[in-house]
Amino acid sequence: MRDPAIGHSDIGLIGLGTMGAMLALNIAEKGFAISVYNRTASVTDEFVTQAGDLAARITPTKEFAALVGSIARPRKIILMVPAGPVVDQQIAELTPFLEDGDIIIDAGNANFHDTERRAAEVPGFIGIGVSGGAEGARHGPSIMGGGSLKAWSLVAPVLEAIAARYDGQPCASWMGPGGAGHFVKTVHNGIEYADMQLIAEAYGVMRDGMGMTSAGIAPVFEGWNAGRLRSYLIEISAQIAAAQDAESGASMLDVILDRAGQKGTGRWTAIEAQHLGAPIPVIEAAVAARNISAKLEERHAGQARFGASPKALPEGALTLEDLESALIAGKIICYAQGFDLLNAASGAFDWGLTMPAIAEVWRAGCIIRSAMLDDMAAALREAPARNLMQAPVFAGLLRTHEAGLRKTASVAMTHGLPVPALTAALAYFDMMRTARGTANMIQAQRDFFGEHGFERLDRAGSGFHGDWG
Ligand SMILES: NC(=O)C1=CN([C@@H]2O[C@H](COP(=O)(O)OP(=O)(O)OC[C@H]3O[C@@H](n4cnc5c(N)ncnc54)[C@H](OP(=O)(O)O)[C@@H]3O)[C@@H](O)[C@H]2O)C=CC1
Ligand SMILES: O=C(CO)[C@H](O)[C@H](O)COP(=O)(O)O
Incomplete structure (x- = not known):
């Protein structure tokens, strides 16, 4: 461990929670010296103890003065704390110790309006979106940079080194000025909500319509992951369906309460889409579905009053191939809406977002990474403003899979299986x-x-x- 009084670290990080701790280890592993700070000091101590050999490149600090003093000029300090007032509070406490040219990087899931405000108020402040969860943060996240290009270029060597790689290229790029990076991350999360909802609907059709067990559903997802739907979310859905609860021995899925949490990024995506007049009904349906899931008592009351919908499908009414087709078509339609929103925002805020660069940065490391994103990047390189459904490769896929989407949506609706994201995709x-x-x-x-x-x-x-008249 180094002397915190000497400014030697390449970078600093505040907030050793789920993401911050993993990012710090990733940074240290890539050969950078890093100073860390956490509100609860015992967490810092524990973090360093568990860092193993990497501790040699980590300087733990217990005060902002020590943190700042231990970083080489110009200082670069990552904030990885909850979005909202905590970020403002950390900036206010940190800035008295900083000098001209120092950079604060908010890497949490900030609302881009906050990021625009902070970038205007705080010299050297930039906002970046980071995706990949704990595992991604540790071994290679996708990073959506924003704010001053000059400040970004100073932190880019570290961020590019720790980012996921696709074909050797780092999945870390500057998206645009001001809040552009956080806006792109927000839309990423909106698409994440939609992708997850589409998968949950397919799961519901299999569980309630086809009477399949979780153990029976797992290999279906696994099979889909070997085809067009290859993606991180399908891959983990297979693992989730196969998992058992250690306590009860039951399927993990069968012991989890059906009430979805949310921290706000999906909702922000829907709100901004409404402001911009960009139609994103699949994402909106996914946000609404989480909100409906939270109405647990009302849902129980609804079942008591109206009776559960029939749900079980007649033998042969729908095949797993139909369902796979529905997901393929639904996914393409959802992404078409996401990129449409990004195009609308880019124009409205004069950000000059580069659509293929966004698809490229999402190809690895992030939660929505999927095989389709490389085709999307290629289609957007050809025509950045064209609706993705019009790109020959996706138009072809939609022609092939439309029937499966239509059949799945109509059979599910007829039998009382709620599929709001799939039906929103079909209507669009x-x-x-x-x-x-x-x-x-x-x-x-x-x-x-x-x-x-x-x-x-x-x-x-x-x-x-x-x-x-
Ligand atoms: N979890 C994920 O998969 C992802 C999260 N994000 C975003 O990253 C950010 C951090 O998330 P995550 O790591 O999951 O969160 P955690 O809850 O795991 O960690 C939060 C961190 O912030 C600190 N903190 C909380 N409140 C305060 C406060 N009032 N003042 C100072 N420090 C505070 C905590 O310190 P203490 O130990 O003292 O409580 C802790 O270090 C969020 O913006 C989140 O949305 C982005 C991508 C993925
Ligand atoms: O940014 C993320 C992934 O990309 C975070 O995991 C985020 O918390 C997910 O959103 P929510 O909690 O609303 O489901």
Whole structure:
């Protein structure tokens, strides 16, 4: 261990929780000297004790003065604490010890509006999104940089060294100024919510519709993971389905309460999409599904009043191939919506987001990493602003798998199996291929009750009115 009074460390880190501890070990393992600080000092001691050989590159500190003093100038200090007021509080306590040119990096899941504000208020502040959970943080996360490019380039050598790699390329890139990095991470999480909900719906169809046990479902996910759906989330779903509760011996899934938690990033994605007028119904359905899952008492009351929906599917009504197709189509549609939102935000906030770079940074390390992301990166390189459903490779896949999505959605709905994300995907797909929609009725109604005016099919211009009598 080094003398904390001498500024030798390459970087500092505040917050040795699940993510911070793993990031710190990852940084030390890549050969960087790192100073660490945690609010609860005993956690710092325990962390260093458990760091093994890596402790030689770790300087534990118990005060901000010591932390700052132990880092080489210009100091780079990562914050890995809960999003919100804690970040502001840490910045306020830290800044008196800092000098011009020092950099604070908020690596938590901040709301990008907070990041924009902090970047404007605090010199040298940047916000970055980090994904991959504890395992990713330890062995290679995906990092979505944001804020001042100059500040990013000073911390990039460390972040690129610790990031996951895809084809030798680090999954760590600067996305854009201000809150761009945190916005991209937020949309990543929105897509994560949707991916997870789609998988949960497929699980529900297998469990309640097809009467399959968790042990029977595990190899199905495993099989899907060898095909088009290859992804981290399908891979862990197979492992989850196979897992047993050590206490009861029952399937792990069968002992977990069906009430989903959330920290807010999915909700922020939906809120920003509404502000930007970007349609992301699959992600919105996933957020709503978590909210509905939280209404445990009401759901029990609903079952008591209306009776449980029938759920069991007649033999042969749906195949596992149909379900796999539904997930493939649903996933493509969901990502098309996510990138549409990113394009809308990039334009609205003048960030100049590079769509293929976002897909590339998501190819490894992050929670939504999947085989499809490389094809998405290629499609976005060809046409960054094109809806992904229009890219030849995905248009082809949608043609192949549309029938499975339609069949799954309709059979599930008929038998009372809730599949809100799958049906949202199908409705979006159908609306997005309808040249003549039904909004003429909306326009007529708006004009009828509020004289809002409409456009006509047979002539140019706007502000036409109907003779509604
Ligand atoms: N867990 C995950 O999979 C991921 C999390 N993130 C984000 O990373 C950030 C950290 O998450 P995670 O590591 O899971 O969180 P943890 O709860 O595991 O750790 C939180 C850390 O913040 C410190 N902390 C909490 N409150 C305060 C406070 N009021 N003042 C000072 N320090 C405080 C804790 O210190 P103490 O020991 O004293 O409590 C601890 O070091 C969050 O923004 C989260 O959203 C991002 C990607 C993935
Ligand atoms: O950022 C993450 C993964 O990418 C975190 O695990 C985050 O906590 C997940 O969101 P939520 O807790 O709302 O499910």
